[in-house]
Amino acid sequence: MSDKGTINLKTPAKLNPKLEEILLLIYRFRFLTTSQIQILLNHKYHSRINLWLNQLTTKKYLKRYYDLKFAGEPALYSLGTAGRKYFKTHQEIKGIKASLLDRVWTEYRNSLQFKRHCLLLADIYISLLGLTSKAKAKLGFYSKVDLFGMKFMVLPEPSGYFSLEDQNGVTKRYFLDIFDYFVPKDLFRRIKKYLYYFEKRYWQDHTDKPFPEIILVCPNKAARTYLEKTIKGNLEDKDFSLSFYLGLQEEIKAKGLIPETLHKVQLYSN
DSSP states (O other): OTOOOOOOSSSOOOHHHHHHHHHHHHHHSSOOOOOHHHHTTOOHHHHHHHHHHHHHTTSSSEEEEEEETTOOOOEEEEEEEHHHHHHOOOOOOTTOOGGGGGGTTGGGOHHHHHHHHHHHHHHHHHHHHHHHHHTTTTEEEEEEETTTTTOOOOSSSOEEEEEEETTTTTTEEEEEEEEOOOOOHHHHHHHHHHHHHTTHHHHHHHOSOOOOOEEEEEEEHHHHHHHHHHHHHHHHSSSSOOOOEEEEHHHHHHHHHGGGEEEOOOOOOO
């Protein structure tokens, strides 16, 4: 392997750090576009990113998805069979859960909507990186993959969890859920799951941190309206110190996860 990241089968199996970082990003978010990978690597040369992705795809470390029927849609990448083998071989790499690596055999079956879900989570992460950079704050971010198997986490795991620490050392924490469809029973079930998780004190009894605020990203305005009514109806008569924020997918994708794209649910009594 040269210092520019070129794959050479005659060299040791360990990849160049940048190539390994690409695999780790794909592992954490499952699907990413070329532009997202470039931003997350903080690399200024698009041509170099394309070269690395082509090399990784050719050697089956990654799998590329591109459908001519969807003109204008960027190519997507997921972990390939050689990528799975790489992580299985190099068990010293931190953060890898071996039980999740076998999904490489079925990733191609995931719907376009699921892939867009993964891309939106990555977009949110990118927007938070920009936000914290400007504010000189510290960001801690966990994708759904990162949260898998974590003890005492709300189940099923949220789409993500993150923390923001300002310059004064004050930290705020958030659960993040992205909903792809407006299915009332599913939205209702998720709200009840958070209430149960809070009431049973899974978080409170196993960490000394304040309970995270909850951000729900909705597929459309109808889902946002339904969620607001459901949250108010379930919290109005309870003495719960829970905070919910609602956002729309299209607005967050366009502007990022910022205060202007989030609406705090206010109880009637307020």
